[in-house]
Ligand SMILES: Nc1nc2c(c(=O)[nH]1)N[C@H]1C(S)=C(S)[C@@H](COP(=O)(O)OP(=O)(O)OC[C@H]3O[C@@H](n4cnc5c(N)ncnc54)[C@H](O)[C@@H]3O)O[C@H]1N2
């Protein structure tokens with residue numbers, strides 16, 4: 557189990573930015589090795605509605621014109637613009653889904669939205685712009701009075717959205733809802749996408765107990781981190797192949813890891829806990845040969861580990877405090893996944909004015925949990941929760957934003973501009 561351990565500065569800690577880069581580089585190197593024409597390249601074919609957020613494996617080219625024929629943009633009357641303004645006799649009704657006969661000269665055909673424009677017509681007049689109170693009334697009257705229009709009015713021309721042969725979605729695109737609709741509009745039911753990157757996740761320590769276990773032994777607590785990591789990875793486009801609580805025995809963890817690597821060939825090995833300065837740091841002791849451990853000037857999430865296993869899987873180790881685990885995933889793993897696999901979106905930090913004074917840490921940048929608010933004028937404010945400790949998970953569950961408070965010796969006064977990351981799964985006010 558030896559390979560390129562990620563170098564950490566021999567003295568001191570790494571900045572947040574430096575660790576974001578290091579994780580992104582490790583994941584990018586792994587992802588490009590994985591998609592380098594070898595057997596690790598994996599694609600799968602999914603029904604369209606199941607493919608939102610997935611990454612296209614092949615270009616999507618238009619196999620037809622969209623729209624496929626000139627058609628009406630309005631419920632109204634198809635006319636030849638040169639005949640208007642006029643009172644015109646009515647031609648037969650043209651419902652959507654029926655191919656019409658040509659429009660007789662100097663007549664108007666009632667036509668529905670989406671119906672093909674008859675030969676001889678070149679403009680549509682919406683019913684509300686005529687003297688008809690309804691289509692039935694117009695048919696009864698046998699004629700319609702229309703204002704002057706120019707050719708092309710409310711006509712959706714063939715190919716105005718896409719032309720046969722156009723490249724509509726390039727391989728590597730992350731599929732959006734309109735993207736999936738476009739593929740359906742071409743007549744397809746399925747789409748080939750990159751398989752999600754695969755992760756195995758571990759946390760533990762002798763005190764950490766699986767939820768559902770009763771009674772909870774003295775000194776123990778329920779595991780929150782596997783649930784968070786599994787949910788977070790799923791939301792960010794990663795498949796979780798194995799999720800395990802481990803004991804404090806290094807040999808046991810090493811055996812479990814080897815078995816999971818053989819069974820699942822993961823792209824990512826994600827761990828939580830067991831990496832700081834204690835006597836029983838099982839993750840660190842087991843992975844020290846292939847990952848580097850050090851600290852990042854961030855709170856929560858100071859202790860971190862990063863490396864590449866001989867199997868090719870990237871090893872990413874987060875500290876065990878629950879808020880540290882979650883914030884670390886958000887800060888370090890999300891940008892790396894967005895860049896290397898495009899399976900999630902990159903961060904969108906935005907400026908906001910602090911609504912209250914905040915006392916920073918002297919040497920570590922804080923990622924505070926809090927709320928954000930946009931007023932009627934678009935002015936964005938953010939309020940940090942008072943508690944900063946990384947065990948305050950229930951408080952973090954109330955957060956709608958992460959708030960960056962740079963290290964410093966002086967109070968950051970209310971009104972100061974800071975960067976916030978609105979949390980997609982929580983509602984901004
Ligand atoms: N002497 C030092 N002690 C600590 C330092 C340090 O620099 N020097 N750093 C502190 C910081 S900051 C953090 S963060 C933690 C990180 O420690 P580990 O990553 O080794 O995590 P553990 O010790 O295993 O656990 C920390 C904490 O979190 C609880 N935990 C762990 N796993 C889970 C889980 N799956 N679900 C819920 N809670 C979990 C665990 O019981 C501990 O309370 O180290 C500090 N110490």
Ligand code: MOO
Pocket residue numbers: 854855856857858859875877880945946
């Ligand atoms: O850095 Mo630790 O994550 O403060 O709690």
